[in-house]
Amino acid sequence: MSTTTAPTSAHRRERSTPGPIPMTRLLDTELRKMFDTRAGFWLMASIGIAAVLASAATMLFAPDSAQTYESYSTAIGFPIAVILPMIAILSVTGEWSQRTGLTTFTLVPSRGRVIAAKLLCSLGIGVASMFVALAIGAVGNLLGSTLNGVDTSWNVDPTQFALIVLANVLGMLIGFMLGVLVRNSAGAIVGYFVYSFMIPTVFGLLWTFQDWFRDIQPWVDFQSAQTVLFDNTPSGEQWAHLGVTGLIWLIVPTLIGLRMVMRAEVK
Amino acid sequence: MITIDALTKTYGGFTAVDDVTFTAEAGRVTGFLGPNGAGKSTTMRIMVGLTPASSGSATILGRHFAELPNPGREVGVLLDASAQHAGRTGREILTIAQRTMGLPRGAVAETLSRVSLTDEEADRRVRNYSLGMRQRLGIATALIGDPEVLILDEPANGLDPAGIRWMRDLLRDFADQGGTVLLSSHLLHEIEVIADDLVVIGNGRIVAQGSKQELLAAAGTLARAEQPGALHRALADKGITASTSADGAVRTEADPAVVGQVALAAGIALTELRPADGAGLEEMFLELTAASQREGNTEGAAA
Numbered sequence A: 001m002s003t004t005t006a007p008t009s010a011h012r013r014e015r016s017t018p019g020p021i022p023m024t025r026l027l028d029t030e031l032r033k034m035f036d037t038r039a040g041f042w043l044m045a046s047i048g049i050a051a052v053l054a055s056a057a058t059m060l061f062a063p064d065s066a067q068t069y070e071s072y073s074t075a076i077g078f079p080i081a082v083i084l085p086m087i088a089i090l091s092v093t094g095e096w097s098q099r100t101g102l103t104t105f106t107l108v109p110s111r112g113r114v115i116a117a118k119l120l121c122s123l124g125i126g127v128a129s130m131f132v133a134l135a136i137g138a139v140g141n142l143l144g145s146t147l148n149g150v151d152t153s154w155n156v157d158p159t160q161f162a163l164i165v166l167a168n169v170l171g172m173l174i175g176f177m178l179g180v181l182v183r184n185s186a187g188a189i190v191g192y193f194v195y196s197f198m199i200p201t202v203f204g205l206l207w208t209f210q211d212w213f214r215d216i217q218p219w220v221d222f223q224s225a226q227t228v229l230f231d232n233t234p235s236g237e238q239w240a241h242l243g244v245t246g247l248i249w250l251i252v253p254t255l256i257g258l259r260m261v262m263r264a265e266v267k
Numbered sequence B: 001m002i003t004i005d006a007l008t009k010t011y012g013g014f015t016a017v018d019d020v021t022f023t024a025e026a027g028r029v030t031g032f033l034g035p036n037g038a039g040k041s042t043t044m045r046i047m048v049g050l051t052p053a054s055s056g057s058a059t060i061l062g063r064h065f066a067e068l069p070n071p072g073r074e075v076g077v078l079l080d081a082s083a084q085h086a087g088r089t090g091r092e093i094l095t096i097a098q099r100t101m102g103l104p105r106g107a108v109a110e111t112l113s114r115v116s117l118t119d120e121e122a123d124r125r126v127r128n129y130s131l132g133m134r135q136r137l138g139i140a141t142a143l144i145g146d147p148e149v150l151i152l153d154e155p156a157n158g159l160d161p162a163g164i165r166w167m168r169d170l171l172r173d174f175a176d177q178g179g180t181v182l183l184s185s186h187l188l189h190e191i192e193v194i195a196d197d198l199v200v201i202g203n204g205r206i207v208a209q210g211s212k213q214e215l216l217a218a219a220g221t222l223a224r225a226e227q228p229g230a231l232h233r234a235l236a237d238k239g240i241t242a243s244t245s246a247d248g249a250v251r252t253e254a255d256p257a258v259v260g261q262v263a264l265a266a267g268i269a270l271t272e273l274r275p276a277d278g279a280g281l282e283e284m285f286l287e288l289t290a291a292s293q294r295e296g297n298t299e300g301a302a303a
């Protein structure tokens, strides 16, 4: 060591302990991180693009009798129901797959708060994009009915819309669950397709060939419990089915995933 | 100040970090030296809470890292410069850090110029960064919060000679102002010019630690003669063990004065005689970590 060190400089300067990082700041940065790469930006943009394309297709190809707001919202709903869970998955898994977690979790050691911020941002984007879709569908419906020369029909009521939003929120929660459980982008996306297509197929087979399964099916089949949200207003029992299956297929695995996120090594 | 106390980390049956205890003092640069796989990165990850310890503790400024309210403002960390989203620009990555820490906007531009990344480079995506540019960006992320402690894992990796000189001056300055610096390396030459204190680790265990002078003092003598073999034998006759490297340098633990006497008595003209400082430290490094070295047999091969 050099002998010229001034002893007075042993303390760099008066340091005040910095305040804690508020949640609003985490929300701000997590939201920013969802848009600030090309991949992220186009994923977000794809919601609007898909809504416009779906509206255009309905306008051109649906028969006059189907030039209704419901047709438009259904057509738009399909792609969005796939894109939104991807957004939720990637917001979580990126920290591991891109290894940005090394920086993120050193700047904010409380992983729970980071993950909560990610969830809130995903859900916020999900709900906002539903309203964007609603607006695009409305424009499509107006244009479509005018071009096709039929009366404009507004046959979607607020309850229905709320149920569809709820269904999409559930879809995002499933994506989020797979994200925290798998913590790898490719793995979680594959997991999502297994979860949403393979499991229902297996249940379908069981339902067809196994009598005993028919009785318990409503209480174990999460996917079919969710479909009622898109179709009609669920009855009390159907809500119960949704609650029980959601506990098994969503809440329990989410809790396991969160526990793993808290303990896993970040490297 | 960083205090590591009886830190142990096991993966299944394998002990990556084995009862490690040391402190990195404020106002000093502490070099954390060890061969590949010695446990340096693991120890550093435990310090910042990214890896849970199996037992023992690590505190920074008297607190566990997780208890720091806004860690980036107190501890600058660089663990792996390549662990960045390849699709973000350097400026964006630094902006995320700036916003997370709640720093003024100007901090980004200021820090970029501090690590000599130009505006044009800062707007490139990290995918297109050279290794050295990534390293500079990583150092920028560590520095932006104006911390009191720096924890840097192989920060000189990929830097050009001017970059290494720049980093050396930066860390010296940081420590002279009362900051604590802990930096790891598996390259001795890199660390011996920067560090005040050394902690040498091999196979997860600390094999030596102390100030650089202390460790250097134990390093002995380097001598050369027209016939190194003759000098070697003359020393051996006096019961002094020495080793002769391929380039003809004879190294021994004995003092230079003793070696000079032996050479004179044997009528050998020395062409060089000096304390083995830098080179000796290397010897020590190889020796201390020999048991844990992958290339444990190179010494035999070279002799």
Ligand SMILES: Nc1ncnc2c1ncn2[C@@H]1O[C@H](COP(=O)(O)OP(=O)(O)OP(=O)(O)O)[C@@H](O)[C@H]1O
Pocket: B011, B014, B016, B034, B035, B036, B037, B038, B039, B040, B041, B042, B043, B185, B186
């Ligand atoms: N998750 C893990 N499971 C099993 N072994 C591990 C795990 N993580 C690290 N190790 C082992 O721990 C040891 C220490 O690794 P570490 O990365 O700390 O070494 P290092 O000193 O940083 O080496 P280098 O100079 O090459 O960076 C290595 O043998 C490594 O294989």
Ligand SMILES: [Mg+2]
Pocket: B040, B041, B042, B153
């Ligand atoms: Mg390492």
